[in-house]
Amino acid sequence: MSHPFALNRIHHAAYRCKDAGETVAWYQRVLGMRYTNAFAEDHVPSTGAYDPYMHVFLDCGGGNVIAFFELPNQPEMSRDPNTPEWVQHIAFEVGDLDTLLTAKTHIEAQGIDVLGPTYHGIFRSIYFFDPNGHRLELACNIGTPDQYEELERVAPLMLEEWSRTKKAPKHAQWLHVDPGSLAE
Template sequence: MTFKIEQIHHVAYRCNDAKETVEWYTKNLNMDFILAFAENQVPSTKEPDPYMHIFLDAGNDNVLAFFELPTQPKMGRDENTPTWVQHIALRVQDRDTLLAAKKQLEENDVDVLGITNHGVFHSIYFFDPNGHRIELTYDDITAKAKIAQITEEIKYEMLDEWTKAKRAPKHTAFLHAEEFEAKKDN
């Protein structure tokens, strides 16, 4: 029997403070706090390690979870990975929703970067109180022609070319071409 993944059940990250994290996500991203449980022993490994595990509704049966681990060393990040790489991307309905989210975040004193035009989607970026980079994004339905250019053959060609050269192939240079041209003109 073979299997296929149906969807992500939940994604879990570490947090500094469970209560602060719940309050931040409910206040800033309007996410519902849906579940919490705490134990003094890890169920899978049986290690003694007290934790609080919280779950937030990210819409459409998607769940974002966090662990507070008070007996572990202070939380850090991979210093060899730039801060822009590792992030949590959450989709919103459209540009108006993204603009409303940006306004709400800025009114709550959250520093927001963007709107960044990625050609096929548009995004804003900011950090949660735990240092996790968050992206809010919406798909640009007018960019369907651009998406159509990325065919099954091209994605594998691109992967093979990247594997050989470790430099960006030109296949999808059109995605940000207009944005880079506009910056050169300014």
């Protein structure tokens, strides 16, 4: 019988980009990531198919890596028309609310529209798009150990109810009430 194995971490997450150089420069300038390495081939190593590509890697901090593929011989990249643009996103963590607000100011100074901060109960987030159309999120955790424990407790109950009804369970409705908005 087979047994699960232990994962160490995500090695990298890879996405497509329109222009590798522009993407690297944007992530360096806007998010302060470090460009670490690139692979370029005419044939895909895993399939052998002819499909020239540039594969670039950026260090996001904390041992996390994001990568992009530029694929000049493929049709122009687009979004899945059946998935709302807010669904597929890449979320990066920042240390605290002050850093999140400083990041918002910096990103807006680059001429990028930023949504938020948005309250999510255990974290606050801002949202914006990279030059490839990927939605990005910066989030700072604000939850307490009791809140995380409660969310872990109700997670199986919520999934079971959702699977049965396809309606939003209310077990964690408290996540959506911003205590700052109650003061008004």
